[in-house]
Amino acid sequence: MKTQVGIIGGGPSGLLLSHLLHLQGIETVVLEQRSRDYVLGRIRAGVLEKGFVGLMEKAGVADRLKADGEVHASFSIASDGQMFDIDMAGLTGGDTVVVYGQTEVTRDLYAARDSVGGQVIHEAQDVTPHDVLTATPYLTYRTGDELHRVDCDYIIGCDGFHGVSRQTIPREKLNVFERIYPFGWLGVLSRTRPVSEGLIYARSARGFALCSLRSRVLSRYYVQVPLQDRVEDWSDDRFWAELKARLPGPVSERLETGPSIEKSIAPLRSFVAEPMRYGNLFLAGDAAHIVPPTGAKGLNSAASDVHYLYEALLAHYHENDESGLESYSEKALARVWKAQRFSWWMTNLLHDFPESGAFGQRMQQTEIDYLISSRAAQVSLAENYVGLPF
Known part of the structure; x- marks a missing residue:
């Protein structure tokens, strides 16, 4: 098959990017190694930043989030038996976070993709990117004994820390920063x-x-x-x-x-791989960076990657503007490292x-x-x- 953007990974990042692009007339195919039941069975954190909530609104999938999500304007820090509150809303001019499970986010995004006939292929085994340094990259995957091919303009790796996307980039081309x-x-x-x-x-x-x-x-x-x-x-x-x-x-x-x-x-662990682009392969989320969960930046950092990719692909397809794609890695990493700093600081403060x-x-x-x-x-x-x- 042929599409414009091939996305590896059917978690929230891949699904959100797929649906945002669909709303702008850009075709995608999402390949997910696991079954849908497996993906929806994963227990993950659910503290959503205002930016993530904004992306869900832009994608038109925020109704249940707004109805069922818990808006939090503050949180507490306890130390040696004493507690004090951090009034987020008061300190930031009204900004809050929303507590809404990542599983529910994924469920909402699956429903959105289903409603428009979006192509999300589950149990796609041996997913492999090819020719990513050319103008004609493609993906192959296997279902049972059948081998399939997806030709595309760009490949987006949203397949997590252990996925194939980052492993496609030669080691000598990556700078890896890690703390266990x-x-x-x-x-x-x-x-x-x-x-x-x-x-x-x-x-x-x-x-x-x-x-x-x-x-x-x-x-x-x-x-x-x-x-x-x-x-x-x-x-x-x-x-x-x-x-x-x-x-x-x-x-x-x-x-x-x-x-x-x-x-x-x-x-x-704290982990960052640079750069987040190799030819026409782009990394997003855990495929490129991991933060300790202190501070709830994992899913939210992935959302910022989705934002930059969405804007870049939109400019490319609608305006023939390549600048967003060319600057994606630099822009995404600038924000990633700030999230890393904050997560590292909170981890060191409290553990x-x-x-x-x-x-x-x-x-x-x-x-x-x-x-x-x-x-x-x-x-x-x-x-x-x-x-x-x-």
Whole structure:
């Protein structure tokens, strides 16, 4: 088959870009290795910046997000039993975030693609980009014993950290920056009322904890754990006891516990691959960059890539203007690195780093004391959390 833009990856980034381009008359084909049920079964964070919400509105798929999403104007930071609030709306002139699960975002985008007959091909195996340095790139993939070919003008890699897109670029052409953190997040999803209307980021001598939510009756909680820990090591009772021990007393006392619906451990890393373009292959989202989940920048960083690609492809097809495509990597990376800085800073502020010793712990506490006392520091935190402009 032939299309204008071939997209690898049927997650939210690939689907959102596909639908935005469709609305402008630009044809796409999306290839996804997994089944739709598998994609919709992935549990991911759901704190959406204003920019992401704006893209969903532009794509015409924000109705359910607006009806069911939780608008958050503030969040809390706890340290050594004390809590203080970050008034995002007050500090940024009214900006907020929306808590709406990534699974629901993906579900909305699938519905939108289905409604217009969008081509999303699931269980596409052995997806391979070809001739990306030429004006006639193409993709091949396999379903069963059949080999298929998709000719296109451009290939967009939205296939995640382990996908084929970045691996297509010769190693000597990539600059890779990476930091592996010495801990992970143990996350539990439970059908319990959230302990707070807003998120609580907690720092304690026992390690980091986060109180989050998916809805008024669905909670998501995390605790920092050593990398060598296994999910099997953590019974529900042990998890709830450890979470309570890391929270301020009043929060711990009102915490509602219950059986876990899902439990997993995610390692933390910071990762950036430069450049994000190789010929007519463009990388977006986790294919090019990973952030630790502190600060909720993963999906939102992918959204900024989608924004730049959408504007660039629109200018190319409608105005014969190549400047957006030529500057894509530079523009996208400028914002990516700012999201990396913020995620790195929040991670270092709130987690226990045993190797940092007493000096590192005192510096953490001093940073928090400064944050509490300085409106300027709070404004910086708030404007990064709600999302820097595209």
